[in-house]
Amino acid sequence: MKKKTLFVTGGGSGLGAELVRAAHRRGHHVLCTGRRAIADLPSDFPDLPYLSCDLASAGGAQVTADWVQSHLSGRRVDCALLNAAAGYFRPLSAETPEAISEVLTLNLDANIVLAHRLSGNLEGGTLALIGSVAHKGAAGMPVYSASKAALDGFGRALAQEWRGRVAVRVLHPGPIATGMSARAGRKVDLADRLFLSPRLMARIILDAALAPRGRDRQIIGYLRALRGQILPLGRQAA
Amino acid sequence: MARVLITGAGSGLGAALATQCMGQTAAEVTALDLAPGKPGPHWVVHDMAARDSCIWSGLAQDLRARGPFDLVILNAGINATGPFENVALDAHQAVTAVNLHGPIRLTHMLLAEELLAPHGRLVFVASLSCFTGYPGAASYAASKDGLASFARALRRPLRKSGNICVQLVCPGPMDTPHAAQHAPKGAKADRRLAPGIVAQKVLDASRSKFLIVPGFGATMAAALGRLFPQTMTRIMGRVLFQRLKARP
Ligand SMILES: NC(=O)c1ccc[n+]([C@@H]2O[C@H](COP(=O)([O-])OP(=O)(O)OC[C@H]3O[C@@H](n4cnc5c(N)ncnc54)[C@H](OP(=O)(O)O)[C@@H]3O)[C@@H](O)[C@H]2O)c1
Numbered sequence: 001m002k003k004k005t006l007f008v009t010g011g012g013s014g015l016g017a018e019l020v021r022a023a024h025r026r027g028h029h030v031l032c033t034g035r036r037a038i039a040d041l042p043s044d045f046p047d048l049p050y051l052s053c054d055l056a057s058a059g060g061a062q063v064t065a066d067w068v069q070s071h072l073s074g075r076r077v078d079c080a081l082l083n084a085a086a087g088y089f090r091p092l093s094a095e096t097p098e099a100i101s102e103v104l105t106l107n108l109d110a111n112i113v114l115a116h117r118l119s120g121n122l123e124g125g126t127l128a129l130i131g132s133v134a135h136k137g138a139a140g141m142p143v144y145s146a147s148k149a150a151l152d153g154f155g156r157a158l159a160q161e162w163r164g165r166v167a168v169r170v171l172h173p174g175p176i177a178t179g180m181s182a183r184a185g186r187k188v189d190l191a192d193r194l195f196l197s198p199r200l201m202a203r204i205i206l207d208a209a210l211a212p213r214g215r216d217r218q219i220i221g222y223l224r225a226l227r228g229q230i231l232p233l234g235r236q237a238a
Numbered sequence: 239m240a241r242v243l244i245t246g247a248g249s250g251l252g253a254a255l256a257t258q259c260m261g262q263t264a265a266e267v268t269a270l271d272l273a274p275g276k277p278g279p280h281w282v283v284h285d286m287a288a289r290d291s292c293i294w295s296g297l298a299q300d301l302r303a304r305g306p307f308d309l310v311i312l313n314a315g316i317n318a319t320g321p322f323e324n325v326a327l328d329a330h331q332a333v334t335a336v337n338l339h340g341p342i343r344l345t346h347m348l349l350a351e352e353l354l355a356p357h358g359r360l361v362f363v364a365s366l367s368c369f370t371g372y373p374g375a376a377s378y379a380a381s382k383d384g385l386a387s388f389a390r391a392l393r394r395p396l397r398k399s400g401n402i403c404v405q406l407v408c409p410g411p412m413d414t415p416h417a418a419q420h421a422p423k424g425a426k427a428d429r430r431l432a433p434g435i436v437a438q439k440v441l442d443a444s445r446s447k448f449l450i451v452p453g454f455g456a457t458m459a460a461a462l463g464r465l466f467p468q469t470m471t472r473i474m475g476r477v478l479f480q481r482l483k484a485r486p
Contacts, residue, residue, distance in 0.1 A: 091395055093349050097291060100346060104339050108384065112330050112377060119323040135383075137390025143342060146388035150338060153368070153383025156467075160373035160475040161322055216468060 004210070007031045007068055007077050009055065009114070010084025012041050014178040015130070018202030019081055021046060026206075031071050033064050034084070055084055056102045061110040065117035077121045079209050082111045083130040087144025089186035100143050107147035112154065122166045128209035129155045131172040133219060141184070148172075152217060159216035171208055174221030176201045196225055240265040241355070243307045245286065245344070246314025248275040250414030251363065254437035255311055262441075268304045271314070280304060286314050286340030287332055294343065298351055305353035311440070312341040313363040315381075319420045319482055322376045330377035337381030342388060356400040361440060362389040366410040366456050369463030371471030373479040375420070393448060403445045409436050410456030422481030431456070 006023050010016035012034030023030050024046040033051040034041075041050065051067045054060045068077070085107045088099060115127060134141060135148035155170035162168055175181060177195035182188050204220055218224075242259050246252040247269035256279050259265040267279035274281035282304075284297045315337045318329040341362065348354050365372070365382040372379035389406040396402040411417050411430040421430075431453045439452040451460045463470040 092346055092392060095346055097294065097343055097346065100342055101289070101339065104334070104342070104384075108338070108380060109331060109334055112334070112380070113327060116323055116327050116330065135387055137387040137393075139391050139394045142388055142391035142395075145391045146338065146342060146384040149387030150334070150380040150384030153371070154376050154380035156371045156383075156471055157373045157376040157379040158322055160371060160471050161376065161479060163475070216471075 004028045004078035005031070005072070005075050007033075007080045007118075009033050009064070009082050009110075010035075012036045012045070012050070012052075014180060015173070015176055015198045015202055015205070016081075016083040017042065017045070018198045019083060019206060020048070022199075022202045022206050024048060028078075031068055031077075033067070055110040056086075056106040061113035062117070064110075065114055068118065069121065072121060076123060076125055077118060078125040079128060080114070080118060080122060080125070081128045081130065081205075081209060082114060084110070085130065085132075085147075087132075087134075087141055087147065087180075087184055089141050089144075089181065089184040091140075092142050095143055103143050104147050104150075107144070108150045108154070111151060115154075115158065119162075119166070124166070126167040126169065126209055127155075127158070127162075128205070129168070129170045130205070131155075131170050131217075133172050133174050133221065135172060140186070144184070156216060167214075168216065169209060169214055170217045171205055172217070172219050173201055173205065174219070196222070200225060240308045241268070241305060242266065242309045242311070243268045243270065243301070243305070244279075244311045244313060245270045245341075247271050247279065248273065250416050251409065251412060251433040251436055252311075252313040254433040255313065255440065258434070258437050258441055259309075265309070266304075268301070268307070286344070287335035288340075289335075294347060297344075298347055301348075301353055302351060305348075305351075306355040306358070307348070307353055308355045308358045309361070310348065310354065310358070311361045311363065312344065312385075313361075314340065315363065315365075315378075315416075317375055317378045317416065317420045319375045319378070320485065321374070321479075321483055325377075333377040334381050334384075337378065338384045341385060345388075345392070354396075354400065354402050356402070358400070359403045359405060359445065360392070360396065361405045361407060362386070363407045363409070363440075364389070366408050366451070366459055366463075368408050369451075369460040369467075369470070370474050371463070371467070373471065373475045374422075374482040405443060405448055405450060407436075407440055407450045407452070408456070408460065409452055410459060412436055422478055422485065429455075 011020040011032035132148040159168035175195040242265045247256045248271035269279035364386040368386045393404045413430040436452045
């Protein structure tokens with residue numbers, strides 16, 4: 001297997017951390033950014049380049065792009081997994097202008113900046129945008145839904161523009177047991193037992209991102225997990 | 239008398255909406271845009287891309303004097319066309335600010351200030367690109383898909399809380415300054431819908447209808463986009479993006 005260079009945002013916790021771990025286990029070279037400080041990374045976090053930077057802050061995405069480029073030393077990014085995101089499970093009336101701006105900036109604008117800045121470095125590689133099944137418009141989280149739908153529309157257009165040069169894929173996970181949902185303000189209930197583990201989800205997402213072929217927009221949920229269990233042949237090849 | 243708020247009322251579809259509202263329903267129209275337009279409606283000057291909270295408080299104050307509104311049409315929008323990486327980042331950021339951040343922030347403010355009258359209508363103007371994809375305008379496509387999903391998410395809660403009817407308009411190409419600026423070279427203007435026709439469809443739409451796709455051509459394209467999303471985007475790539483790319 002050829003060693004690849006991956007770039008993961010929001011890699012210090014949640015799904016992102018599992019993506020980083022899975023990629024690291026497979027022997028890939030991983031560049032990782034997140035909001036938390038290095039000191040706050042889990043103690044068993046793999047030893048790899050990490051930048052702490054708030055992507056929702058003014059200029060945050062630019063700083064992140066500079067950092068990635070400074071670490072590439074001529075190599076290309078084989079796969080960028082833009083995973084960092086935030087969102088709140090609450091009606092619009094309970095939102096604040098600051099939170100609205102944070103969610104739209106982090107989940108959409110920062111990814112536009114990263115895609116724009118890294119377009120040259122991605123030539124021949126894959127840009128994977130982590131969306132959510134909520135992009136269809138979830139009544140409980142209007143702003144988050146809007147941000148993820150926007151990411152979907154962005155990826156859909158860009159996939160067509162870059163076809164043959166950079167593979168662009170929007171991967172929409174179903175619920176994941178990372179605690180994001182509880183942190184977002186949703187009451188924990190029976191449904192949470194059905195959430196896929198971040199570890200399993202990360203494996204499927206990494207496979208989907210690194211596969212030589214795949215649809216531009218994909219839902220990553222139970223069906224996909226089942227397919228992975230029944231037809232595991234060749235799926236690890238990437 | 240009905241009170242109406244229209245954003246981006248200075249030109250194109252917004253101007254047509256304002257004119258028809260005043261002409262046919264004798265509504266009290268508040269028209270919002272970057273600069274005052276033709277006399278008639280009450281003009282409120284505001285930049286939808288504003289980030290500064292003072293600017294938004296100023297707008298809230300202006301609107302309190304004019305509301306609550308029976309009909310709000312969030313129509314203001316800009317575009318930036320060309321290969322994604324060749325369009326300056328500032329232009330992409332302006333698109334998402336005006337087309338997505340702004341309308342969401344304004345909707346939030348209208349709710350907070352109770353400026354949406356019970357039984358009123360809240361109409362979002364997105365684009366046919368929500369069904370077809372829009373290679374050559376990636377940030378625009380993003381903003382309009384975001385707006386459409388926002389409208390979907392708000393539909394039920396707003397109906398429950400004040401019987402406010404949320405609607406989504408997805409117009410195809412219109413014969414407006416916006417289209418003339420962003421259409422690829424050689425596109426036929428006579429194939430685009432007149433904004434007046436679209437405005438009429440929006441104003442006449444029944445409350446029971448959520449999605450409004452004006453015109454036969456757009457309706458067909460939306461149906462095909464629903465059935466074959468990826469194929470439709472590939473076709474858009476061929477008929478639109480390749481020609482946009484060839485633009486000097
Ligand atoms: N959890 C779900 O059920 C679910 C379902 C569908 C889709 N998704 C999507 O999957 C992805 C990962 O979600 P998750 O469950 O892992 O969420 P999470 O546990 O809340 O993790 C979010 C990640 O984003 C980072 N982040 C947050 N704000 C940031 C900022 N301002 N600047 C830079 N980084 C920031 C966080 O970093 P720190 O921890 O360092 O602050 C964290 O690593 C997201 O795109 C999410 O929308 C999640």
